[in-house]
Amino acid sequence: MSQSVDFDTLLENTPGRFGPFGGQYVPETLMNALLELEAEFAEARQDPEFSKEFRMYLRDYSGRPTPLYYAANLTRRLGGGRIYLKREDLNHTGAHKINNVLGQILLAQRMGKKRIIAETGAGQHGVATATVCAVFGLQCEVFMGAEDVERQALNVFRMKLLGAEVHSVVSGTATLKDATNEAIRDWVANVDTTFYVIGSVVGPHPYPTMVRDFQRIIGDETREQIMAVEGRLPDCLVACVGGGSNAMGLFYPFLNDPVRLIGVEAAGLGLDTDKHAATLAKGRRGIIHGMLSYLIQDGDGQIEPVHSISAGLDYPGIGPEHASLFESQRAEYHAVTDADAVQAFHDLSRTEGIIPALETSHALAYLRTLAPETPRDAIIVVNLSGRGDKDVQTVAGWKEAQ
């Protein structure tokens, strides 16, 4: 092409972008709703009352701050740097997801929206949304892939118990990607009455920014807590990455510090197979769910089926800010197989008496590579993003199949 347009540069200069990534790739019907949401969010973040209420719910309802626990047994066992676990699993409902849900539901309250929809993979975001809707008396409908309804039956039961309606999505691959498609399609049809609570740092602007801002409490607390115990910043932060909200929440307050940021993707049956969900390792730039990011896709741009033992990482995309951190090399990303994650699931249960979520187990599994390479005085913080009760059946079934 003789006179090629430099789209990267043009796009970087528009709002809602992380480098060229992000943006608003949605049907026109949704554009005004996104602009309204952006305006409301901008107003709310300046409003001390909003922030006060948000912090009150985080503290009194969800139980924040969550502890930063020094895992002495795990540290001894791996024989490297000192390992701290940021205990997001101790939040009400058992994962970091509720931080973001509280923020978004408070926004929905401000906007007067009475019907709430959400997508969910592992069910943690669905449960958190159903929970907060119960508190505020809002109608809640959760879209969940049929395959995930099957493998996360406990969470489906919890959502129903909390008064939410669960839509089992059979289109496409019947997992998180398709649940998100259906939630967006529902939103297009009901945009006037409905608030869409997205569960990760994905989707069209302003969601990736908004969700990250609601999750940064994880990193803000970690900084304060590690300074109190160790008197200095950590050397490495480790978190699992599906869409990437627990990682972004932990990383964000440290972006300008000399701290290694390590995201761990799902390698499924292995990166040399086609059964994985390692978007940054194996994908390339593409558009999914309203954002320009990285994507597992074929030559024509058709989104390809992905695989992970953990429903929450079983996603062919990734948040646009991660794509940007990956390309700029500010953060590094590795991938861990199903087998190694299950091993880490068992290891943490036995060494520390904490049953981690299978998603989180990917981050823990990477410690076996990372920790021995670090000196004993290094400080490593792992985001223990969720608890693993929901995964007990999957792990039992997996063991049997081996």
Next chain:
Amino acid sequence: MSRLTNAFAALRDSGRTAFLPYITAGDPCLATTEKLVAALEEAGADIVELGIPYSDPLADGPTIQRAAARALQAGTRLADIFTTIERLRIRTDIPLVFLVYANTVLQYGREAFLARCASVGVDGVIIPDLPLDERLHLLEYLRSQAVPVDLIPLVAPTSAQRTAAVAAAGTGFVYCVSSLGVTGVRRDLGDLQGFLQTVRKASELPLCVGFGVSTPAMAAALSRQADGVIVGSAIIQELENSLDGGQEVRRVKEFASQFRQALDSEASAVAGRPKNG
């Protein structure tokens, strides 16, 4: 002048409303798509809209999702769709418009995609999930390089104060989304007059209404306000229902003819009156 502009000029002169049937390329296979385009032209289509099948069509309801799934199941690739258009262009001059999702265009290369459309004879491109800022960059590219492809804007009833900017950023015609929601058959569309009047004030391009136009009677009613009607899911349903019997081309042609007839009898009934949308 482009084939699209010519077609709308001729329609205006004869007081008729454009009929734009939609089918998904490759549903159930590209050989059938070729026959369907010819059949739709014979049935009186003015412009044929071809959907490029996509794995995750966010703006589409179940009917067009199934059409895309059938096309992909049959192994339809973008390169083969372009080849099919080249073959079609040997025997027909009917204006052809692509409905294509932004990721398909991005993976091919934005400029390369539009250039390829121009070289095979695709007259216009609708990208339902392309942001306005990118559309403006693409329009600038098309203009500066004199690429003869129209970039058709979509406006929605919720566009509100964006309507003028959105409608202005495009050429060919304005695709007016009839109602909230994804594509699919609807029982009625409610009153579109206010919406269409707003769009008309914002753009001199012809206005075509799509999403939910399900019956010849609905199309006829819309023709009083719009310059064209787009019929997608209803046609796909007809195709879907006749796939087993192998009569799909004949059945789709008959079905499409009913829309043409309804539009034309409405046109003669109101001859001489301007569109009031």
